[in-house]
Amino acid sequence: MGPRSCLLMLLLLLMMLSQDHNRLLAFFKMKPFWTCPQIRVKCLYREFPDCFSDWDCKIQEKCCILSCGMKCMGIDDNPCEEIPRVKxxxxxxxxxxxxxxxxxxxxxxxxKCSKSKNSFQTRQVCRRTCLEFGHGTAIKLFELEGEPFTVLI
Structure with a gap:
């Protein structure tokens, strides 16, 4: 093993010991290990995607199904807290x-000139999505045909 490969191994070891996993992932061009939120909503139509795969997004983001279309999301992203800007x-x-x-x-x-993750096709899609992100108020939770069903106010 030459001095160059020893230096590389030392650098990788220091990055792992520093608990900075995102920098290590960026070094190998890998995506962070988290999963997209699984929110089931009934859409009127499929929206044009902002991304097609994780590689279309920034290193800290993944391409997730959100609000009837594919959008880049980070692990801490909360679309319901974003203030919509209308142009x-x-x-x-x-x-x-x-x-x-x-x-x-x-x-x-x-x-179509405005872009925001806090923009939903219907009130029901907005309610369901934001309830999953910890917003809104569920007034009753029961089962309907074997699946959990939430009534929102």
């Missing part, structure tokens, strides 16, 4: 966003 553009459509101060989903005039 002036033609052809506005009514979508739903989660208002963190009112703790509920509200309608918003959204357009």
């Amino acid at each position: 002036p553009c033609a052809q506005s459509i009514t979508r739903w966003y989660f208002n963190i101060t009112k703790n509920r989903c509200l309608p918003i005039e959204f357009n």
Whole structure:
């Protein structure tokens, strides 16, 4: 083993001992080990994807199904806490966003020029997604045909 390979091994050992796993993963160009949230919602249509695989996202992110489309998400991302920014553009459509101060989903005039993870097709998709991320209020949880079912207010 030459001096160059010893130096490389020492560098890798120091990175592992420093508990900085993300830097080590970036060194090997691997993605962090976490899974995307599994949120089952009924969509009106499939949205155009922001990504097609994890490699389309930043090193700390994964390509996940969110709000009826594929979006890049980090381990600490919470789409319901993001403030939607609407840019002036033609052809506005009514979508739903989660208002963190009112703790509920509200309608918003959204357009194709605006980008936000806090933008949902329907009120039900907004409620279900944000409930999974710890927002909103579930008033009753029971089983319907063998699957858990939550009624939201």
